[in-house]
Amino acid sequence: MKKGIVVVLILLLLSTLSCTAGPKPEIVGYDASSGFENFDYTVYITIRVKNNGQDGNIKVTATIQNGSYWKKDTRIFIASDQTEDVIIAFPEAELLDVGLGGYQYTVDAEPD
Numbered sequence: 001m002k003k004g005i006v007v008v009l010i011l012l013l014l015s016t017l018s019c020t021a022g023p024k025p026e027i028v029g030y031d032a033s034s035g036f037e038n039f040d041y042t043v044y045i046t047i048r049v050k051n052n053g054q055d056g057n058i059k060v061t062a063t064i065q066n067g068s069y070w071k072k073d074t075r076i077f078i079a080s081d082q083t084e085d086v087i088i089a090f091p092e093a094e095l096l097d098v099g100l101g102g103y104q105y106t107v108d109a110e111p112d
Helices: 002-020
Strands: 025-037 040-051 056-065 069-078 083-090 104-111
Touching (some): 040 104
Antiparallel strands (some): 025 040, 056 069, 056 104
16 A cells, blocks of 8 residues: 555656756747848848746747748757747748738747
């Protein structure tokens, strides 16, 4: 009987530790802007990421599309309870008559 209780307690402890280990990224904001870099039209996605977990590496991904589709990611180290801005540039984007309104974009952040 005692052996069974000990095993259950160990399993509970391990599941609690696995749930809290590592970084826990949260996207707290994002925005798109555009400009010209070396005479090339470029779309910039700025993603604000907060780490609600332990210090660690986080993979931040952005996609844009307007008929064409582009996806890029970058990795960043963020300390616990810190927030960082990540900028991902898309020089492949084309200048549209409607500007940024012609683009759809998504962002994501996950532990790396």
